[in-house]
Amino acid sequence: MSSSVKWYWFASPQTFYPLAGRIALACAVGAAALAAAGLYVSFFVAPTDAQQGDAYRIIFIHVAAAWMSMFLYVVMAFWAAIGLAFNTRLSAMMASAIAPTGAMFTFVALWTGALWGRPTWGAYWVWDARLTSELILLFLYLGFMALQAAIDDRRRADRAGALLAIVGVVNVPIIYYSVQWWNTLHQGASVSLTRAPSMATTMLTGMLLMALAFWLYSIAAALVRVRCIIRERE
Amino acid sequence: MNWGSWAEFWAMGGYGFYVWGSYGVTAAAIAAEVWALARRTRRSREAAP
Numbered sequence: 001m002s003s004s005v006k007w008y009w010f011a012s013p014q015t016f017y018p019l020a021g022r023i024a025l026a027c028a029v030g031a032a033a034l035a036a037a038g039l040y041v042s043f044f045v046a047p048t049d050a051q052q053g054d055a056y057r058i059i060f061i062h063v064a065a066a067w068m069s070m071f072l073y074v075v076m077a078f079w080a081a082i083g084l085a086f087n088t089r090l091s092a093m094m095a096s097a098i099a100p101t102g103a104m105f106t107f108v109a110l111w112t113g114a115l116w117g118r119p120t121w122g123a124y125w126v127w128d129a130r131l132t133s134e135l136i137l138l139f140l141y142l143g144f145m146a147l148q149a150a151i152d153d154r155r156r157a158d159r160a161g162a163l164l165a166i167v168g169v170v171n172v173p174i175i176y177y178s179v180q181w182w183n184t185l186h187q188g189a190s191v192s193l194t195r196a197p198s199m200a201t202t203m204l205t206g207m208l209l210m211a212l213a214f215w216l217y218s219i220a221a222a223l224v225r226v227r228c229i230i231r232e233r234e
Numbered sequence: 235m236n237w238g239s240w241a242e243f244w245a246m247g248g249y250g251f252y253v254w255g256s257y258g259v260t261a262a263a264i265a266a267e268v269w270a271l272a273r274r275t276r277r278s279r280e281a282a283p
Contacts, residue, residue: 043243048236054247058256065260100270104263112256119252217264224271231278 013090013230024223031216038209046202058116059203063191064211066109068218069137070172072102076144077169080162090226092158093233095165096148097226101218103141110134121185129178130186133171140168154233 010016042060049056076098083091113131114124125131144161151157174181179188190198191207199207237243246253 044236048247053249055249055252057246057253061256061260101267104267108260108263111259115252115256119249221267221271224275228271228274228278232281 011088011090013093013234016090017227017230020223020227024220024227027216027220027223031213031220034209034213034216038206038213041202041206041209046200046206049203052120055116055119056203058112060206060210062109062112062116063207064214065105065112066134067211068214069102069106069109069134070175071215072098072105072218073137073140073165073172074169076102077165080158080165083158084162084166089233092162093226093229094222095162096158097222097229098218099141099145099148100225101221103138103145105214105218106134106138106141110138126185128184128186129182130175130184133175133178136171137168137175140164140171144168 010019038060042057046057046060048054076095079091079098080095082088083095110131113134117126118124144164147164148157148161151160178184179186191204244250244254
């Protein structure tokens with residue numbers, strides 16, 4: 001079997017179903033191991049911050065959750081667009097399977113941000129561009145899920161949800177660049193691909209371990225959910 | 235090692251409420267999703283064996 005044929009082979013929900021189960025199990029185990037390592041580094045290896053004290057330890061999960069919230073939205077919109085363009089059942093199912101996990105991480109990013117902002121800025125919430133656009137991201141996830149739940153016809157629900165997801169993707173660069181485009185209370189990125197991170201190595205290690213753990217968790221959760229959707233629909 | 239005792243660990247330098255409020259709610263959110271997924275898996279298996 002050539003590689004291109006294999007690709008189409010796994011585009012069918014029935015053949016993808018057992019593969020998804022195996023990947024989900026491996027990712028769940030990896031997520032648990034990385035989370036344990038990440039928590040250890042976050043609390044026992046990374047030193048107390050000179051300016052923020054121990055309140056900064058919230059950042060390990062806050063940044064990881066915020067990254068996932070944006071990344072998962074792009075992946076969800078990607079699958080929704082593929083499903084809309086090529087009418088492939090599994091793509092639309094993947095988009096539906098990712099949405100609740102993305103919404104959960106968006107909520108976690110907002111919640112941990114509020115609990116970090118109170119001791120550091122003196123406010124749980126401010127209407128600055130970064131926080132507001134992240135709140136809009138939560139509403140986009142919830143809107144996508146509510147829209148799909150409200151339409152009985154499965155194919156129409158997939159198409160309507162896909163349109164919402166694709167239009168909403170414009171919000172992701174707004175979130176990411178909001179700290180540059182506007183004068184926000186939220187600080188700029190401490191970690192970027194183009195320059196050295198402006199933080200201590202142990203702190204960066206803790207953050208990356210938590211981000212990888214959340215990443216693997218998201219894959220596992222989305223695949224378990226897509227297996228449920230396949231069972232429910234097929 | 236950052237902490238001299240368990241009491242110091244839980245106090246988080248006076249930021250215990252914020253740090254544990256963050257980690258606790260994050261753990262609860264993930265646990266809730268895992269629980270919901272387990273329930274959905276069980277129900278969809280029962281409906282379509």
